Amino acid sequence: MAASRGELLGLTADELGALMVDWGEKPYHGRQLYGALYRRRQLDTGSMTDLSKSLRQKLASCTIGLPRLIRRQRACDGTDKYLLELTDGEKIECVLIPERKRNTLCISTQAGCPLDCRFCLTAMLGFRRNLNPAEILGQILYVLGDKNLPIGSVGDGSRPALTNLVLMGMGEPLLNLENVLKSLIILADPGGLALSPRRITLSTVGLVPQLRKLAQAPVVPNLAISLSATTDEVRDRLMPINRRYPIDSILQACADYPLKRNQRVTFEYVLMDGVNDSDDDARRLVKLLAHLRSKVNLLPLNPGNANGFRPSSPRRVNRFREILTGKGLPAYLRRPRGMDIYAACGQLHLAAAHSSRTTRTSRLDTNS
Numbered sequence: 001m002a003a004s005r006g007e008l009l010g011l012t013a014d015e016l017g018a019l020m021v022d023w024g025e026k027p028y029h030g031r032q033l034y035g036a037l038y039r040r041r042q043l044d045t046g047s048m049t050d051l052s053k054s055l056r057q058k059l060a061s062c063t064i065g066l067p068r069l070i071r072r073q074r075a076c077d078g079t080d081k082y083l084l085e086l087t088d089g090e091k092i093e094c095v096l097i098p099e100r101k102r103n104t105l106c107i108s109t110q111a112g113c114p115l116d117c118r119f120c121l122t123a124m125l126g127f128r129r130n131l132n133p134a135e136i137l138g139q140i141l142y143v144l145g146d147k148n149l150p151i152g153s154v155g156d157g158s159r160p161a162l163t164n165l166v167l168m169g170m171g172e173p174l175l176n177l178e179n180v181l182k183s184l185i186i187l188a189d190p191g192g193l194a195l196s197p198r199r200i201t202l203s204t205v206g207l208v209p210q211l212r213k214l215a216q217a218p219v220v221p222n223l224a225i226s227l228s229a230t231t232d233e234v235r236d237r238l239m240p241i242n243r244r245y246p247i248d249s250i251l252q253a254c255a256d257y258p259l260k261r262n263q264r265v266t267f268e269y270v271l272m273d274g275v276n277d278s279d280d281d282a283r284r285l286v287k288l289l290a291h292l293r294s295k296v297n298l299l300p301l302n303p304g305n306a307n308g309f310r311p312s313s314p315r316r317v318n319r320f321r322e323i324l325t326g327k328g329l330p331a332y333l334r335r336p337r338g339m340d341i342y343a344a345c346g347q348l349h350l351a352a353a354h355s356s357r358t359t360r361t362s363r364l365d366t367n368s
């Protein structure tokens with residue numbers, strides 16, 4: 001068998017054009033190939049009949065490396081969780097959340113995560129490796145091509161239309177910045193996956209230098225900060241990365257993040273009984289965010305936490321929210337989706353059970 005000429009997914013239109021030139025072809029074939037991959041989602045080069053036969057023969061020795069499905073689970077609320085295997089055997093997860101008027105896909109940017117947030121089940125995996133652009137985009141292409149999805153379609157009814165994308169699955173996207181930025185370009189390109197940056201949200205713990213780079217990137221997505229505490233003392237305990245980037249430094253970077261009209265930075269706040277859910281916490285949160293265009297998503301802690309944290313009571317959650325909204329800070333209670341299949345925020349850990357290496361492999365040193 002001929003040696004592979006390489007992976008096609010994850011290359012920008014310009015890179016595909018340059019590849020064509022390398023092969024002695026006209027550069028515009030790169031744009032054609034790009035359109036076939038992302039607009040028409042033709043993942044078999046043989047079906048790209050707008051390309052010449054000789055070019056298709058050359059392309060036949062390239063790879064279009066979609067992940068392999070290990071397991072799909074459907075929750076009672078219609079949420080689908082995919083456990084996918086990458087070419088080297090690493091496992092990742094992504095979650096499709098259908099709603100009345102939109103379909104949101106939550107994708108992973110790393111296999112595992114090095115950040116060790118104490119309330120997060122994904123953290124138990126430790127860190128495996130960063131995903132490349134082909135692997136980041138491959139999750140989307142896999143789900144869009146899943147013919148077994150009987151969800152209500154927002155699009156033409158023939159396929160589930162993807163209306164919103166969140167980079168909030170396994171991993172910290174800003175620790176894989178270069179690959180994430182490249183994926184964002186293909187995602188937002190009208191000739192690529194054509195998803196408006198306003199419909200893409202990147203969720204981060206708030207790595208300040210990378211956050212500032214993201215603010216300058218060609219495609220700037222919505223920003224969500226996983227905050228979950230109102231003092232450095234508590235956040236140090238919940239999210240060890242806070243020792244390196246304390247709350248004030250994150251808020252300053254958020255203040256400098258470019259926002260379009262009506263756009264706000266989202267702060268995610270996982271409520272934990274007796275840890276971060278007091279009236280004083282709520283009042284402090286209002287003060288912290290007073291000078292930012294922001295909103296707060298309140299997330300009840302999901303069950304199954306290994307470190308003994310408990311979810312706040314519904315009464316406490318409501319009281320917390322009332323204090324925020326009473327002071328004019330928009331705050332929304334997020335209904336956990338897919339809890340029965342562990343697809344909710346901070347619960348992506350099924351990959352651990354399917355991994356041959358289930359020990360923690362590495363952690364980012366957060367003490368320096």
Ligand code: SF4
Pocket residue numbers: 113114115116117120121122123169170171172205226346
């Ligand atoms: S909450 Fe996010 S950043 Fe923190 S350990 Fe879990 S996956 Fe990593």
